[in-house]
Amino acid sequence: MIDKFKQAFLEEARDILVELESALLELNEKRDDLELVGRAFRALHTVKGSGAMFGFEELAAFTHNLETAFDAVRNGQLRITGDLINLSLAAKDQIKAMLEQASGGPPVQQAVSDEILAQVRRLTGKAEPSVVISTQAAVSDTVPATSTVAQGPTRDWRIHFSPGPDFMRSGANPLLLLRELKQLGTLHVNASMAAVPPIAELEPERCYISWELSLTTAVAREAISDVFIFVADICDLAIDPVAQAVPDPALQVVNLPPVTQPEKTQIVVADKNATKPPPWGRRASDTPDNASSIRVPAAKLDQFVDLVGELVTVQARLGQLATRHEDPEIASVSEEIERLTSALRENSINIRMLPLRATFERFRRLVHDLARDLHKEVELTIEGAETELDKSVIDQLNDPLMHLIRNSMDHGIESSERRSVSGKRSAATIRLSARHSGASVLIGVSDDGGGIDAAAVRARAVEKGLVAADAALSEAEVFSLILAPGFSTAKTVTDVSGRGVGMDVVRRSVEALRGNIEITSKPAEGTTVTLRLPLTLAIIDGLLVRVGEAHFVLPLASTLECIELTRQDIARANGKHVAIVRGEIIPYIRLREYFNMQAEAPEREQVMVAETEDGRYGFVVDQVLGDHQTVIKNLGRFYSHVQLVSGATILGNGAVALILDPNRLVRDAIRTLPLIPRDSRGELPRTESKAARRAACS
């Protein structure tokens, strides 16, 4: 059980380090913001105190030094400088490495720790090495009694602290908490033994003692609660302010007229309506955070979603059975299970949805460090950070975004001098944005740098033999050459980028997520790289279709309508693959031909019209079977090169159906079939008049 709580500490500590980094980077921008100093201090204080409590003495001792520096900042003895921020960030990285080591990661480099500590001491003017913190003397041994006490008016607090049954077995130690509280001010401790049973009935590993504490301190309730942050779930805690004894001028006794009967009635009613506070205030276990969210390991969540996927597959089998047996009772149960499965599926997908904020915020540090290394002034702006995306997609976004930002910082953004000459602000901007677009999320990385030199890209592509010298390429096609393996126009290879591996990695990563990349750029104005990613990789709403004996799934989000296609319609189009839907010409792909399937086509076929990135296109199938909750299964490494399908799904009868990717299918068909491509606005070519085109199809 102790391991379980240590694990919980490691996870919480990682979150706190993210908060610390965020506070430090903001502090770099607003160096006089005491609230930010407080945030950084609290994060360090919590990591230190809790680290010591769970036996991470080295981590606690290391963190203590940095905490001392921020305490000096709080007390006005030290100023926030770029050096202190950089040093603090390096220290935060080292603390993270210590956490990783505790989780089985590589050992931390002691020399790095020593160097950081030496620099911290130089900054704080404390020459003496820090005292090593022991688990039993976590805080009070190492921190001067007054060091963490905030300046300002004090107030009295009454604290009820009662460890729960598993408190001691979790590895927590009430004494360390009491000692940490003592640091915050003047503490009077009263142990209550009322609950201790006779020794013969006493469970030796359980703490029966509870404490009533009086604390006089200048710190806020939040700082007091922070002491108990890692044990809030396993203890009963109430923190209440004690009424001030100091007379309040506003409450001075004055001569007032007597209260009338109607006024008395009003007072009584108001009193009845007032919410009575509980004797000890709100318990820790009643706090909104505890009540509304729980921490679940990602692996358990993945397992849950996998099981829901299996359930969806079994439900499809049940549906087929019900149809085959034509039994109304089975059909009724099947429908009910379908409804419940659908709701469960929605819920499980929603549980996995996370806002992109944490992912985006991580890049503040990258931009900060790269700007320092490249001697450029760069601001990162974040938009749409609340946009949610499946956790499994988010997990794989880090590398592509990192490559894109590094490229922008290194190649896109000019030096401050050059920007000034061009009349630009010396500080460049990188914009990280996210927004929903149908069943996809668009993530953009934009910079206001020099833009991509299309001619240079083309020349380099010709030189590398990627395109013919006389190839007719649109601007978008030229920019997409950047994504080719080994492509780079950078004249120098730096530590940051220029080796020509980054953008290829980005492309492969995004395609592995069933997404795609679009690049736009204007000379001297900047570049935007947009990643279009699916909302989820687990289960989608699909439309099940049949061609011959084969089944396919089209994503429902991209399908618009279904129309009939007769042999006469085909004949009327003079062999051209177009259908006319309410006067609009819709080019189509006959899946039978496209996949070279030999089965005889029925008299009447169906055209599923879908909205694709290249405009509206139709997909001709034999039969549309209806909606299908599609559990996406990977095709595996052997078929990983197949780009036209985004996976496969198992049908109720055990057969496998390929999930088609309409966008890639259309792009491939435009290249390989006599299919009419639309222009960038989704329009068909203007080379023929509308009348001529109608004539061609009639």
Place this chain on the structure above:
Amino acid sequence: MPIILDQSEEVITIRLLGEVDISCAIELRALLLTALGSKKKLRLELEETCELDVTTLQLLWAAEREARSCGVKFTVEQPLPQAVSRMVADAGFEKFPLPANS
């Protein structure tokens, strides 16, 4: 083993050595019950104790209460080591093994 039990005709002495915490709690309870059951005088020696935790504290407190109720003499050798005194004070016990409010 940080717990040593010495027995003579009249006195049982329990000596706690080094760190005595939750890992020794089951053992300590069993020894205390044995000692109390013998009706002999019970003496606690903490001279070589570095640290105690609250599970140990509450066991000793419960043993002292049990001793009083069944007429067994229970003594703690004084003075206590500094680390133990500090721990006892931090936990809100004014006079070991009694809490401040008892």
